[in-house]
Amino acid sequence: IMITGDHRETAIAIAHRIGLPFGPGGVVTGQELEVMDDQELEDKVPSFSVCARVYPEHKMRIVRALKKRGYVVAMTGDGVNDAPAVKEADIGIAMGIAGTEVTKEAASFVLADDNFATIIAAVEEGRVIYNNIRKFIRFLLTCNTGEVFTMFFAILLGFPLPLRAIQILWVNLVTDGLPALALSLEPGGAGIMEQRPRSRDESIMARGMGADIFSTGLFIGVLTVAIFAFSLAGGRALAYGQTMALATLISIQLLFALDCRQNEDGKTPGIWVNPWLAGALVISFGLLFLVLYLPVLRGVFGTVALSPRDWGIVLAVSLLPLLARTAMRKLRRLKDL
Structure with a gap:
């Protein structure tokens, strides 16, 4: 007007x-x-x-x-x-x-x-910031929920602790932090200004994000405990089972960061659009390898070196949440047609 x-x-x-x-x-x-x-x-x-x-x-x-x-x-x-x-x-x-x-x-x-x-540029930047806050929150809360369910299910089933306290601190302070910060630097999607304005009363957890965090965290917890139980089934040492659980949990979370990049229009840009995230994933995986293969850190964190076969199992399981969410999104789109 x-x-x-x-x-x-x-x-x-x-x-x-x-x-x-x-x-x-x-x-x-x-x-x-x-x-x-x-x-x-x-x-x-x-x-x-x-x-x-x-x-x-x-x-x-x-x-x-x-x-x-x-x-x-x-x-x-x-x-x-x-x-x-x-x-x-x-x-x-x-x-x-x-x-x-x-x-x-x-x-x-x-x-x-x-x-x-x-004014238009300011509105666009505001929408990018708001969307990135949601991505940041979704990633961290989902990862933390997965860790909580991992420990809860292990205790409920009478298993030994699948992760040591120092391993949980390593996950939270090092491997989770860098991808979360990188997600806050995501550029906006091409169609961000074509979206309808959100309601002023809309919660940051709106549009099903709360249920999504809970369900994905639950899935992460189940997969991590399953790998832990599978690793101990052959009579292997507790340190081996904890290392498999640690590697699985971190790998799932780092791959889940890629899923969190989805824009509000349902499209996920290429990884190199945000080089900060690509760098964060490389560094976080590198830190995981240091804990597993550097003798000094292995002694501190109570881990063992994993074989190529072990890594094949870890990566196969770690891809399941990403593949499941991709399949669910495609089903929703087909349903909306």
Whole structure:
């Protein structure tokens, strides 16, 4: 909506020039707003495109009416008369060059270059940050849930502890941390601005993320305990079983980081789009190899060296969550067709 103090004809000419569409009832003046009560204004405000010859109090009423209709309202302005409406809006935007100090103080953020295209860039960056926060949370909570279920099921079944305390600390502080940080640097998808705005009341765990964290963490826990039990079945040493469980748990989590990269449009970009994640995975796998094959660290962490056959088992099992989630997504898409 364009709100201006200019005459009706001037406002219409500007609307035509900038390509702002308006239909019947789309152009309204301050005099017409003056005779509308709040309920009438609330009913008609969605059809407004151009508001001419308006005063500061009219701008305030328009912003309030839009908010009552459930819209998230952004208001841009530069003059002192815009300050009350800028302050009232959900997001107040002031001009950094032409704007008055009063309007800048009332605004949520200031356009340093006075370029409206910067608002679009800011919205896009905000969506990228929000999506990356969800990816970060999903990865860490799923991995931690998997660790909790691993220990819980082992105790429930009367097994020895599948992981030592120092091994759990190594997983949480070293191998989990780098991929999680790298996920926060994911670039936005090409269609991020084509998505509908999320509800202001939406939880960070919305759209099934809570159930997804629980189910995937449960699956990770079951697979890790299964590998641990399988490793001990042949009468092998406890250290061997714990090493297999450690390698499986870390491998599953690192491969799961790739699944967490999926964008809101359902597409997963190539790994080299985010070189930080590629580097984090290489470093994390390298740290795992150090714990398994460096004699000094083997003594500290109580691990043993794994054979190529062992690694074949570990990697085969580690791919199961990734393959299962990929298959489930494809089934959902087929169901939605």
